Amino acid sequence: MQRRLTIEQSAEDFKAIILEAVQKSNELECAVYLQITRGVAVRQHLFPAAPVSITMTVRPVHAIENEARDKGKKAIFHEDERWANCYIKSLNLLPNILAKQTAHEAGCFEAILVRDGYITEGTSSNVYMVKDGMVYTTPLSKQILSGITRMAVKKVTESLGIPFIEKKFTPEELLQADEVFITSTTSEILPIVNVDGKSIGKGNPGKLTMEIYHKFKGFILAD
Template identity: 40%
Template structure:
């Protein structure tokens, strides 16, 4: 039985209950973060808290909590070690269903933990590359807000599954933005390219780490607009997320990418990324 946090209390998960009139349940009127903890210590915790504050400010939900204290204690109560914290903040419940809301609402705050997968243990040879499709980006224009309104993401991922592939990439006005729950990278002639930060994509913490590692190890990268033709002409395509790490894509819309296998730049980045994660997970960094 795991411990969760709900509105000021640390309780067994079976005891956690939220009102059916909560706006997060009725309207998806809520935001969230997923924060990795290695050896009981939050990874890039301040960056996650800053992104949460950005999301809360953007949707005008109160931000008056000691988020680190909540997450630190929750991780400790669940045994510490290597865990990820899912933290969700809704606008709260007014005791009725109404689109309008007043300033008196108190946010509903929920958090739980899950084990972190040891991405680094698999090694380069055991990583299974993905196949993907490109779909129209029907999401709203504030993808920089980490909102729980994920229906478009769910639908395109199901579309990908129905077509026998594992990932869907979004395209808006002729430009690639990101994946269903991941950031996008491509490689051409040894240079990494990724879509520019904007309100059309979520600034991923793993994305920033990849660029930081590239900078530290002399791998060139550029943040640019990426169209469909440039995507299909890439030597390598990858996606990244905090839960999956860095994964290569070898086929898009039935067309082979590059040589159709894991590329050398991805192999180098996976080695750098997994080594960085391994050091955190084992306490050797």
């Protein structure tokens, strides 16, 4: 795929800029949010001549309390109404926001998106199910974001000798899973214990999920 947004800075440049901003913030635990756009221009549909605009925020965040993780979270299924290029981390998040808000209003943490009968991902997370000691997740394609936590989970499961199977699965299969969890940078690895009012497994965070979580934390803290 041809890149249509030219960014002059290298990954190393960004690393230095981010480290500097984090140091200046004096925060011990923070979220860095980087937004790159085509710049400020009059409203029109063609690429503007304006220089690329890079904005970054650093704000304190607190990891999800252990207590909340130990209880697990609830989710709903929701039609995936997003566009065809969900692998691009874009600012056009209206369908994600609408689905997440619907989940929130139903007392749930996340909406698990379903397209053509198969689970794609969450509104802001990747989705996994555990069945018979194996971890299943949606294969990478244009339909999902290749999350960095997903990459870490792949490494962690491999190091634990747990098969990591990238295969599509349906909502019905997810409801029959032994365990379900979601991942993202901010929620890390979060057990999902109930979807659409139906308990997953025994309705508690799964053993394998927590094993993966603890190993993941070890990897992060060692970095």
